[in-house]
Amino acid sequence: MNMNHLEVFMKVAEKLNITEAAKALFISQPAVSKALKNLEISLQVKLFIRDKQNGLMLTDIGEEMLILARKMKEIENKMVQLACQENKLLRGKVKIGSFPAASTNLLPEVICLFRSQYPQVTIELMEGTSNQIKQWVEDRTVEIGIIASPFDHFNFKILANDYMVAIVPENHPLKSQSEINLEHYRNDFIFCKGGHESAVLNTFHENDVSFHESLTVQTAETLIQMVQKNLGIGIISHFTLTSVPHHLIVKEIVPRITRDIGIVAHSFDEVTTAAKQFISVMGQLYGERI
Numbered sequence: 001m002n003m004n005h006l007e008v009f010m011k012v013a014e015k016l017n018i019t020e021a022a023k024a025l026f027i028s029q030p031a032v033s034k035a036l037k038n039l040e041i042s043l044q045v046k047l048f049i050r051d052k053q054n055g056l057m058l059t060d061i062g063e064e065m066l067i068l069a070r071k072m073k074e075i076e077n078k079m080v081q082l083a084c085q086e087n088k089l090l091r092g093k094v095k096i097g098s099f100p101a102a103s104t105n106l107l108p109e110v111i112c113l114f115r116s117q118y119p120q121v122t123i124e125l126m127e128g129t130s131n132q133i134k135q136w137v138e139d140r141t142v143e144i145g146i147i148a149s150p151f152d153h154f155n156f157k158i159l160a161n162d163y164m165v166a167i168v169p170e171n172h173p174l175k176s177q178s179e180i181n182l183e184h185y186r187n188d189f190i191f192c193k194g195g196h197e198s199a200v201l202n203t204f205h206e207n208d209v210s211f212h213e214s215l216t217v218q219t220a221e222t223l224i225q226m227v228q229k230n231l232g233i234g235i236i237s238h239f240t241l242t243s244v245p246h247h248l249i250v251k252e253i254v255p256r257i258t259r260d261i262g263i264v265a266h267s268f269d270e271v272t273t274a275a276k277q278f279i280s281v282m283g284q285l286y287g288e289r290i
Contacts, residue, residue, distance in 0.1 A: 001042070003076060006069045008035040009047065013066045016056045070140040074272065081273040092274045093122040097133035097142035101220070102261060104243040106146065106159060106286075114281045121274045129193070137264055143275050144265045148237070154264035157279070159286050164200065164257035165241060167227050167234040167248040179252040180233060190215045190232040192223040192240075200235065203257045220244045 012021040012032065022029045040047055047062035058066065081092040098107060103125065111123060126136060130147035137145040137154060145154075148162065166180040166189075174180060182204065191200065193216060215232055217223050224246045227234040234248070239261060241250065263279065265271050271279070 001072075002035075002038070003072070005035045005039040005042075006072060008032055009039055010066065010069050010073065012036060012048070012056070013058055013062070016058075018056070067139055074140060074143065077274075078272045090118045090274060090277065091120045092272060093124055094144070094272070094274045094278050095124045095126070095142040096278070097126050097128060097136045097145035097147075099130055099133065099147065100127055101237070101240040101243040102146040102159075103127055105239065106261075110278070110282050110285055113284065114278055117281065118274065118277060121277075123278075134264070137266065140266075143271055144263055144279070146261065146263050149260040149262065151260075151262055151264050154266065155268045156262040156264045157268070157282075158260045158262045159282065160239065160261040162237050162239040162259050162261055164235055164253055164259075165238050166251040166253050167224070167236060167241070167246070168251065169228055169230060169248060172230070172233075172249065174233070174251070175249050177251065179254050181254050185233055187214060188233050190217065190223055190226050190234050192217050192220055192234070192236050200257055203255060206255075224248065 008021070008025065008027075011025055012018065015021045015024065018029055018032050022032045025032065036047065043065070045061050045065070046059050047065060049057050049059055051057050077092050081090060096107075107125070114121070114123070126133075126142055128136070133142070133145040133147050134152060134154070136142040146159070168174055174185075186204075215226065217226060220236060220240050221244060223234045223236055224244065226232065227248055235253070237259065238250075263282065265275070268276070268279065
């Protein structure tokens with residue numbers, strides 16, 4: 001098995017475009033096509049199909065091979081790091097998935113400290129929602145992920161506790177109230193899908209509050225704009241709200257909605273040496289939690 005061919009295969013699977021993959025790998029398009037052809041010949045399977053509407057697509061066996069290729073790449077990375085560790089020199093790459101608020105609030109200080117201790121380790125950061133990151137960890141697109149609870153079946157370590165708050169504009173009728181009751185204003189809420197849906201829905205269910213989804217947005221920035229336009233009462237995590245600028249009034253919610261922010265992996269015992277050291281550095285900064 002030629003690891004260079006696997007590298008090309010993984011990049012094409014990521015981009016689903018020969019030209020973009022070639023640019024990312026700094027090689028020619030014919031070289032990419034040749035590597036894929038040689039890999040398919042050696043495996044005796046078809047990894048990609050060309051669809052007139054959707055372009056390049058992985059076959060079913062191609063999707064399975066991609067997961068295995070990522071595992072092989074992870075093993076290769078572990079071997080390199082183990083050899084470097086033996087020689088007292090840590091190298092390699094740590095691939096991390098994180099949602100934007102965690103990237104803003106947690107990672108800068110961690111990365112700064114990690115780089116000072118392990119300058120030859122490369123960090124690759126991918127950002128998405130908690131659900132996207134769970135899938136990236138599941139299919140080994142990333143090695144470790146920083147997400148909001150629930151953590152499902154993954155190994156996890158809690159980094160921070162979080163809770164939901166309500167936000168209203170400065171001219172809102174509720175601006176003088178100290179807290180906002182979920183049941184009383186359930187038809188006026190604007191929700192942001194940022195990985196805290198489970199916590200919100202569970203609280204509604206536990207308190208026997210009927211849920212009416214009148215307006216849902218995808219990002220904190222959009223939620224803030226909607227609230228500023230007096231379209232409703234925003235519901236957002238306090239952790240996320242601290243990562244975006246705004247001039248809104250923040251209110252406590254009754255009953256309280258809580259969640260945790262944590263780091264997840266398939267198994268902390270099986271991650272690469274570089275990933276273990278990254279987690280260790282997090283421990284230096286968030287030692288009370290992990």
